[in-house]
Structure formats: C-alpha cells, structure tokens
Amino acid sequence: MSKKEYCGLFAIYNHEEAARMAYFGLYAQQHRGQESAGIVTWDGEKIREHKGMGLVPDVFTERHLGKELKGRIAVGHVRYSTTGASLIRNAQPFLVRFGNIQMAIAHNGNLVNTLELRRELESTGSIFQTTMDSEIFVHLIARHLHNGGVEQAIAKACERVRGAYSLLILVNNKLIAVRDPNGFRPLALGRVQDAHVLASETCAFDLLEAEYIRPLEPGEMLVIENKCVRSVTLGDPAPTRQCIFEHIYFARPDSTVFGEVVYENRKRMGQILAREAPVDADFVMPFPDSGIYAAVGFGQESGLPLEMCMIRNHYVGRTFIQPSQTMRDFSTRIKINPVRNMIKGKRICIVDDSIVRGTTIRSRVKKLRELGAREVHMRVCCPPIRFPCFYGIDFSSKGELIAANNTVDEIARFIGLESLHYISVEGLLSSVQAKDAWCLACFNGEYPVAVPPESGKACLENEIALSW
Template sequence: MKREYCGLVGISGHPEAARMAYFGLYALQHRGQESAGIVTWDGANLREQRGMGLVADVFNERHLGKELKGDTAIGHIRYSTTGASLLRNAQPFMVRFGDFRIAIGHNGNLVNAQALRRELEEQGSIFQTTMDSEVIVHLIARNLNGKGLEEAVALACSRIKGAFSLIILANNKLIALRDPLGFRPLSLGRMGDSYVIASETCAFDLLEAEHLRCIDPGEMVIIEDRCLTSRRFAEPAPTKSCIFELVYFARPDSLVFGTEVYSARKQMGELLAQEAPVDGDYIMPFPDSGMYAAVGYAQASGLPFELAMIRNHYIGRTFIQPSQDMRDFGVRVKLNPVRSLIKNKRLVIIEDSIVRGTTIRTRVKKLRELGAREIHMRVSCPPIRHPCYYGIDFSSKGELIAANHPVGDIARYIGLDSLHYLSIDGLLQATGRDVGYCLACFDGNYPVAVDGSCSKMCLEDKCCG
C-alpha cells in the first residue's frame, strides 16, 4: 500500500493568511489525510491550530476568522512516514528560542535522523515528538547563538541527509527551501503583492495565484515584509527528484518538477500500449490511480475505454468495520464493478503500480466471479523492487511482491492472464527527460546512503539498529 506523505503551504503578506493557507491545504488534501495544522504570526506571537483528520474537520470559521490572526501563515498536512500517528506529531511543529518563535513544516524523510537525535540527546536536547522534523528544529536552535536565522538554517541543513522540503515561520519571516537533490516538489507563487509557497501548483489554481517558478534544489527563499530574497545553502548537484510524484502522488492538474502531471501519466499509458499491446474488449482502470494512463493506453491502442469499476467518493477516513467473515469489505466499499460490463469480456486493466498485490488480487478475484473471460493487466511504472527511504511509505523489501517474485509468478498470484510493467526507459520518456530522477524504488540505486543506525526501513528485511 502506498501512503501519501505531506503537503506544505506558506502565505506571506496577506490580510487573511490563515484562510488562504486553509484553501491551499484543501487543494493538497490528497498528499495526507492523517493530520493538518496552520500556524500564523500575529505581530507578537505564533498562533496555532492542529488536529487529526481532514482539513475540513480540523479547522472552522472561529479558527480562520478570529484565532489565527496575522498576515503570514504556514500550513501542513501529514501522512506519517516517520513518527507515530499522534496529535503531538502533527505539524507545523512549534518552539520558542530566545527572541524567536519558530514553526516548521517538513515534507520528506531524513536518513540520518536517528543518529542526529542520539547526538543531540547526548548534548542535552529534549525531544517532544518522534518526528525526524524535530531534529531540524534542534539543529537550527543550536546554530542561532551568534548567527542570523538564515545562516542557522543553512548550517542545520548541512547536517541533515535525505529528502527535505521545508517551510519555516520565524516571527514574521517565511523561509522555504528544498534539499540539494530536489527529492520533493516546492513551488513559488504570487497573489497580488502577497507570496505563496506550495508543494504543488494545484494550490495556486484554487487561490488564483500566479505560478512563478519551482524553488530550486539547494535554494533558500526568504520572504519578509513583502520582500523576497534568495540564497543557496548548498552547492548545485545532479537532481534526483522523486519520479513517483509523476506516477502516483501529485494531482494530475499540477505542474511538478516543471512537468505537467496529466500529460506525463497519459504518455505513460501510450508508451505502455506500444510496449505491451493486448487483444481485449476494452480498457479499464481501477479508479482513480490508473485513470490517466488508461486514457493514454486506450487512445494509443484503439480499444474502447470503460469505467467498469465505480468508486464510492463518500468514504471517510474510518468506517465501522464489519465482522471477520466480511474480510474483504474494506476493498469492496471503495470500488464496485458494473456487472453488465464484466461477463464474458476480455478486460485490460491499467494500474499505476503494484506494491504488495493483495488489494488488486481481491479485485481481480471479484471480476472472475462475475464472469470475466480474460483479465490482462498493464502497469504504468516499472516493478517496485526496493523500499524508499526518502518519504514514500513503501513496505520493507520483504513485502514488495516484485522484489521476491518474477512477473509470471505475480500474474498467477493476482489471477491474471498476462501482466506487463512499463520499462524504465518508457517511464523516463513519458516524463520528458531522461536524467534527474530518483529511480531507487525500481533499480536500488540510492542517491543518498542510508544511515547505518537505521532509518524507518532497512535494506535488509531485518532492522540493523
């Protein structure tokens, strides 16, 4: 199972900064449904509202209209990749240090967080959460003595390794930055004379903000009193942007890493049709993940496109669980087949990825029970054979089906007549460039070495710590 990780929003110089941050988070809700938070600067203090659940559940009119005062705000939505699912781990994370009130939001995962945490604890630091994001705050605080804020942030970032897009509110100053390899997206926009920061450009569309540009890897953007400055905190390096943003995570109406997500996913389907044509009655996705690649596959193959599985759009984060004998209820409640489209048909299912294969197996079993004559599956990314250490909650290597079984065995396990994955070359062609992406989950070539004291997951199936 893939889990969305985090989304970031920053607003500077707007009289309703909290409300704008709320709408920005609303647009980014797909990036995390576990918790949400907004912090504002009212001229003297930071004000916060954080809670577990969806954006619309965490905030109300009292928060946005009265309590979260100020013209500068940052917001964060989370699905934990490190740190337990607890309110104290909800972000933005706030601290007070000397004259500074600091709040920080983090998208990504640090591979040396545990080693840094042990080092800081030995030096007297006391941690309130289990998040690796708190490590960054302690490093900033330790460098603030005798140094300016930007220099303290730069020195802190020189110690951390892994994926980090950060948004920091320190009094009235808003700082946004990306790690030197640019794993996670972060963009700069403008509404009139106000600046906006967001993980994806779909947030700018909702706010009717102008998209100015992506924040560069290794760049720090500082916004204060409607004035923007930029500096580098790390030397330029070959980028390693997470290609799974384009495969799965980002909203299709966003620009990510300078690429239109919708077009890239459609192109993945078109190239998949070239690599693995199949004689079927129609093309179908399992909504919503395979939708856009399925459109491309159908158009390239000339086969009809059908929505033979219907998604229930009104499923909340939780629902009353049925008895044990209804063990597949959690899968069936989300998608239901159109029976008349299934019986005696040769189905070609387009999926964006297969992680463990258990959910897909249940869905394919249902299609067989309804009388499907043939079921072929085409996957719009290569086999996921290696865990991710940079912020995507892929299972350990032992749970990744493609890490332990050849394609033929996977097809038999799921119950398919045939299975084909898009090649790495095809995936790179679809994204419009052949360099600059992290492909570690496919090829095992990790651009940042994992700390030997253990990150969330290990290269082996056992913990090394």
C-alpha cells in the first residue's frame, strides 16, 4: 500500500468574495487531496454548497463562484479518504440543518473510536448519511445543542471522540475552528484585509497575500463572530504529538506547518543523512518532487553534485492519491521520465522521502539499471515505517509495510541497491525545531492515543458496508 494523503481545509470570514478566495485556498492545497472538493458559504440567511469529485478546477466553475456561492463566509475542503469510500456523498464539507441552525463541518484527521460511537448513536436513533467518521461530530453536536449553545455542544462532542482532528465548523454566521488535544493535524490562522482566514497550510495564505498570524494550539477552539475572535481551551492538557510526516512528505515545501518552515526542515534532513551515511557516488539524485529538498541538503553537506536525472510530468497527479490500484500503476509509469545520458556508467545516490511497500522504488531502480547505472545507493529521510497509522495517514496494514517484515539489508536486496540507509529517529528529530512534540508511532509503535483492535480502516468500512 502506498501512502495516501488525507485532507486540506480552508475557511474565510468576512470577505466580499469568500467563495472565490476559498477556491484559491483549496487550489493551493490540492496536493492534500485530489479525490473530491467542496465549498460551503453563508449569505446571512442560508447556507449554500457545491461539492464534486475530482480536482478543484474541475469541480467549480465561474457560475458557482460568481453567482451561486453567495456570502461573506466560506468553508472549503479537499479530500482523500482515510475512512469512508470514494463517493460523492462522502465529499466535504458535510452540511446539515436542524431547527433554525444550519451547520457545515470540514474535518482533517481520523478518529480511533468511530465504530464504538457509531454503534452507540445508531442504537439511539441516529441515521447516518455517509461512511465518514467526520459525521460522528455532527450527531454528537446535535445531541448536546439543547443543553447550551453551539460552542458548548462542540466542546461536549470533542470530549467523546478520540483520535486526530482539525475541524472547521460553520454555524449560521459563526465560524469555529478546533484542533484535537494532541495537535496531530495542522491548522493555521491568518488575515487578509479585514477578513480572517484558516488553512491546513500557509501556502494557501501566500496565494491570497494573507498575513500568517499563528498556528492554532492543540486543544484550542477558535470562534470568529462579528469580526471578533475568541480562543477557548478544550479539555485536559495532553502531550503535543504533531504528525511528523507533514515535514517529511505531505506539506508543500513553501508552507509553514506547526510553526516550522517545511523547506528548511527537509533540507536539514538531507544534511543529517549525509553525515550519518556518507556515500562514494558520482552525484545525488532525487525523485521529484518530495525528495528534492532533502537531496539539496545531502548534496550541500556531502559535496556531491545534485543532478535532476528524473523529470516529472506535472500533469500527472501524485501516484498514491489515485483511488484504484490500476490507475496507480499506470500513473507510476508516466509520472517521471529519465534523462538517459546522465545515468549510463554512473554511481548514483538516490535521496527520497520514504519507503512504504518498496515496489515503486524497486521498479525505478530496475529502470536505472537498464539504462546502465553502475551502482545505485539510496538514502531515506525518514526512519523505517514499521507500524500502521490510525490518525489519518493510510499506513493501515502492517503486513504491507516492507520495513515491518524485513531488515534494512533485506530491503536493499529486494529493491536492488548497493547500499541503503534510513535517517535515525534521533537524526530526524534533530532536523526539526520542536524536539518532543511529534507522533512517531509509525516508526516505534508507541501510539499517543490508545487504538482499539477494531479501529482499522478495513474493519470500519466492512462493518459500515453491511449496514448500507
């Protein structure tokens, strides 16, 4: 199984072109999900929505942005499924109405007690419209609305769920943002003119020329209403456990995520790799795009030249985002193409972000051999992935993780390498600023939030499918 992206969030409050701003905010975060996209707006009287399957430019037209999605508040979402099938009904934001309240919710992350809560809610009359764990929040919020306002209801809902979540919730004229107590998923606050903006990554702010203010804190609920911003801390304090894969792979290099610059951290990973595992090679070569910045650091530290021997076709999406294995295999073949004359007779050191199953890199190394490479070495800027992730990245099957079942030497032989070295956990942590604020469960199996045996994606989807 390849890595799968999760979701990207964007919201803007008090802007005359809120829908158009949301469109560009999602466009900047398209790398976070290419399966579906949606925007919901509030025009002062009612919520309006448009969602669809596919890329942001394919889902929205000028008619949607200029005429239909009216209002000064907008919430947007791009998605790849971590739980829930690839269906239009699972596209977000998820929109509901009860009484005089109209609410839209967009979620990035993954809950580990979805089955438990879904069974409980269904047994007391809740009817689910999707297979998403995100819908759990809607039903829990609805249960508590009669005991207080919407903010109290959201706080009560967050007390019941366990796992990873960054939320954007539009409730009539109020915009609410929430991060889980461990802070697994990113969410940042910005400002453009008189409007407040929120996004998973700051690259969305850059496109809109918005000022980056700060990341939301773990366990923080931010409420924006009538140009006033209030911050509330939810629940008991918990250890901060941010997803370090944002900096290894997922986030755009021009983003600031969890308050740290992605580009700088990736370059440091490469520099540390060069110190941990020097190599006698003719040049360093990344596979675009995720390995480029670590390769820059590796080349600078080692003194080896950096060569771009693989050229990416930018009209092909990230291979792991495609929802079918058939499409993924096809995309892998056309995604990058070698500069043949650079490879023959050379000793090459590949620098890449990670190895999950090993099948993709094996086929690429085989191609380098066919083109006449004399030696192929590899340096990887994350430790071996040995354990599945239950917080929103689809490392969901330990049996398919090559490092869970093989030694480094065995992996090197499988791929066809002269040498292979992964960055150490200590080296990885020295490449980021915060030293004790990261989730490392996919490397060491130490899960910050306890994971029930039934919390795996396959288990969840199998049970939900039986009820549909």
